[in-house]
Amino acid sequence: MVEITPLTPVFAARVTGLDIGRGVDAATMATLKDALDRHSVLVFPGQAIDDAAQVAFSEGFGPLERTRPGAPGAGSPVIILSNVGPDGGIEAPTAKQVLNNKANRLWHHDSSFKQLPARASLLSAREIPSAGGDTEFASMRAAFAALDPAEQAALKGRVAIHDFGWSRARVDAALVSEDERRQHPPVRQAMVLEENPYGPALYLGAHARSIEGMEEEAARILIDRLMAHATQPAFTYAHRWQRHDLVMWDNRAVLHRATPFATATERRHMVRTCVAGSAPTLAVAA
Structure with a gap:
């Protein structure tokens, strides 16, 4: 029997009593979909699955x-987030996939740089370091709910520009090629999403470069303030x-x-799948 146990008073839950590798029936899947809407983060411990089982469950x-061109697993439903190279050894600090892992240490939404951002992500831990390499989450629903009602109203309907090339270049100039910039031009995203039955959420992250209708400096001040608000301990797991x-x-x-770990000496190998969004964010903005 599936049991869903909250992990914090605000969001995130542990799911037990389920063997994903053996398949999931329709009734259980409906329960999990509602749990994802309600809790935002679901932790399934003890799931020794391979890529095929992860894809089937996802x-x-x-x-x-x-997976986008230029990333490990490109063209397939899986992306490899690892510091382990094709030869099985640990990659050099300058290797592109190690730099990509560094970029993942910034607060972000997966695929917010796409016209149709991801609905959900699933990450499987195949190898983990002895310390560090955790993943932190921040509830953008709780963060929005805690804002003054006047600011909530002012943010609804606003549009942010999400720019993959800009955000990657802030981490390391070598992290984004001109071809990748062309493949992922800046996109418009709603700053507040109201599609979830359990309440609206802020939508920002590392790719959010600017805000339409605002001077660049003022927009950066607002984005940085909202990000600091959203990622305070009360809203994180x-x-x-x-x-x-x-x-x-x-x-x-x-x-x-992601949080740092000893990338030069410790192995971390994770496999991610992403469920596609069903509508652009602006289609569900106020």
Whole structure:
């Protein structure tokens, strides 16, 4: 029997009594979909699955994104988040996938730089370091609910520009090629999403460069203030990975980031799948 246990008073829950590798029936899947809407982050411990099982489970929530060109796993439903190279050894600090892992230490929503951002992400821990390499989450629903009602009203309907090339270049100039900039031009996203039955959420993250209708300096001040508000401890949950954990989160309700670990000496190998969004964010903005 599936049991869902909240992990914090605000969001995130542990799901037990389920063997994902053996498949999930329709009634259980409906329960999990509601739990994802309600809790935003679901932790499934002890799921020793392979890529095929992860893809099959993920598809129960909807069609999957294909990994973007230039990333490990490009063109497939999986993306490899790892510091382990093709030869099985630990990659150099200058390797692109190690730099990508560094970029993942910034608070972000997966795929917010796409016209149709991801609905949800699922991350499976295949190898983990002895310390660090945690994943932190911030509830953008709780953050929005805590704002003054006047500011909530002022933010609804506003549009932010999300820019993949800009955000990657802030981490390291070598992290984004001109071809990648062309493949992912800046996109418009709603700053407040109202699609979730349990309440509206802020939508910002590392890719949010500017705000339409605002001077650049004022926009950066507002974005930075909202990000600081959203990521304060009262609205966050830190997941300390155990091998074979599978963690799923609602990309349209939470931010997330990885924490540092000893990348030059410790191995970390994770596999992610992303459930595609069903509508652009502006289609569901106020």
